Amino acid sequence: MSDRATGLLLAVSAVIVGLFCAGFAAAQVIPPSGPALRAAAMKNRLKVLRAERDWSQGDLADRLGVSRQSVNAIETGKYDPSLPLAFKIASVFGLRIEEIFLED
Numbered sequence: 001m002s003d004r005a006t007g008l009l010l011a012v013s014a015v016i017v018g019l020f021c022a023g024f025a026a027a028q029v030i031p032p033s034g035p036a037l038r039a040a041a042m043k044n045r046l047k048v049l050r051a052e053r054d055w056s057q058g059d060l061a062d063r064l065g066v067s068r069q070s071v072n073a074i075e076t077g078k079y080d081p082s083l084p085l086a087f088k089i090a091s092v093f094g095l096r097i098e099e100i101f102l103e104d
Helices: 003-026 046-053 057-064 068-075 083-093
Strands: 042-044 101-103
């Protein structure tokens, strides 16, 4: 193979590799973000319901089979409970889920 053919082959290879790599860069998945794509925060009445019954966070946690930190995180809106836990919370208070958890 001549020097000219080798040079041309290397140049074409470089272009192909560049396009190939650029395609991967363009195809990177960027996770959605921003306020429009975040789930709506749920407000809840746990603290009020606990106070009405004179229960501590630990008392409620024991009744639910979760940690006191979990109850605190749910009360402060840092964590939304799973659906089974939401049903259990409703059962403990003798209320419907919609009476405890309110869409913000």
